[in-house]
Amino acid sequence: MSSHREAPEISKDPVADSSDLYAFVSPDKPGYATIIANYVPLQLPDGGPNFFEFGDDVLYEIHISNRGDAQADITYGFRFHTVVFNKNTFLYNTGQITSIFDPHFNRRQYYSVTRTTRGGSTVQLGGNLEVPPCNIGPRSTPNYEHLAAQCVHGIGDRTFFAGQRADAFHVDLGSVFDLLDLRPFQNLHVISSPAASGVNSLADLNVHSIAMRVPLSDLTVSGKTPVDPTRLDSVVGIWTTASRQRTHVYEGPGATAQNLGGWEQVSRLGNPLINEVVIPMGSKDDWNHSAPSSDSNYAASFEHPEVAGLLPVLYPGVFKNLAAYTKPRLDLVAILGTGIPSGVVPGFQNYTGKVVADMLRLNLAIPATPFAKASPAGLAGGDPAGFPNGRRVTDDVVTIELRAIAGLLIPLVDKSFTPDAATSKIDDGSAMPPTQQVFPYLNTPHDGYSATA
């Protein structure tokens, strides 16, 4: 969860909290791209009797910008509704759920999918699409992947899934937010202790995912499949949002609360960790309500990231070169704000124009790297199909971004800078969890019975 509980307001509204966004050319289906938007972070698998679900009162959206101005040219919208079959029991399931249509599956969610084009119309692609139950345990959901597979919905040449999955993100939350401690190197921290192995704080937790796999031509401005990685129109910018209606009125016993008014965006996510560790506390809520096209308002946070200033203080003597570097961080502005233009990394570009905007940029003409050969370091590991060219579920974005913030990639834009020796070793030590190599790529959710946390 690269953006979970990252702002004061959304930390109190997990159902609408955009926590991770992945986008990549599908390795197992050439000519298609997969986009996964995660919400409802930090789920304890044994969170019954009311297990986690999407918000019926939330509008979930995935936005695509393909004209270079950071405006949404294509928006996929997802709305959920809940049906309770037997209201006279407290049980989520009244027996074993062996099929998505099993009468024992008591509390169900369904969703609709729409596709809206900029200045055009909204088309409903599907309605009443089933969501699988949460993974409760071996007695209730004995063959969970069968249930999940029943909820992979093919609609024409598009495929959709919405439901609970295991979180693929990994980070040592306990140490990182304890004064930016990195357990493997905490012997060098200003408040030192013996070095230790990292901990993946999310190893046993679930999320709710909205995943879609669509033809590449569904995303491009031309409506054609891009084949030339050097062309600007091969690159799209992607971000996800959640919105709520402006008013929520409680009317007391016997009445259903009402939501009225237009939709107000309450959460957004493009690149990982931006609102989490780049945007300052006083601006985080505003950032969640704003559009990527207005991110020039936050340019100072990209040009002079707080973490880059903290590292030399918290790890005395380790980041001397970084401490001495006072120029605006144009490397980060390019990587996170505009995309990398041609000529910076040989043979690569994912530039979306001069508008500084937090979008996950994906060059659709760059072929997917086979699963077995994909580098978790992404582009920095010599793999142009990985982050920051989109983001795969196996990309180690914490390490990539920490190293980038520490100055590893400054030489791309400023040859006079030499990264500190430690920079390429930064790692929080958390282990990558297992994922799967077929849609929706995130692993089977942890079941409640087996939960150990």
Next chain:
Amino acid sequence: MAEHSRRAFIRGAGVTAAAATVAVMVPGVASAASKSSASPADDGSPAPDGSVVAFVKDAKAGSITVMRGEREVQITDKALARKLAKLTQL
């Protein structure tokens, strides 16, 4: 990481550069559907069904946002705003 020692951390390493009714669902569209105008006169026609919320953001300025379903209309009506605000006075 295989090795997590101080030496590993500081050891030199180079840069490895390496359907149409849902249109109002979309925030941008919803905003476009909203309109700002002076409060129209009551034409005597029946009131539409459903609940309505009026948000008087600034009673002195007369700015009111009226919400029904997913629709919003912004109006300026100082008399109506003042009347609504006064209803809540103790």
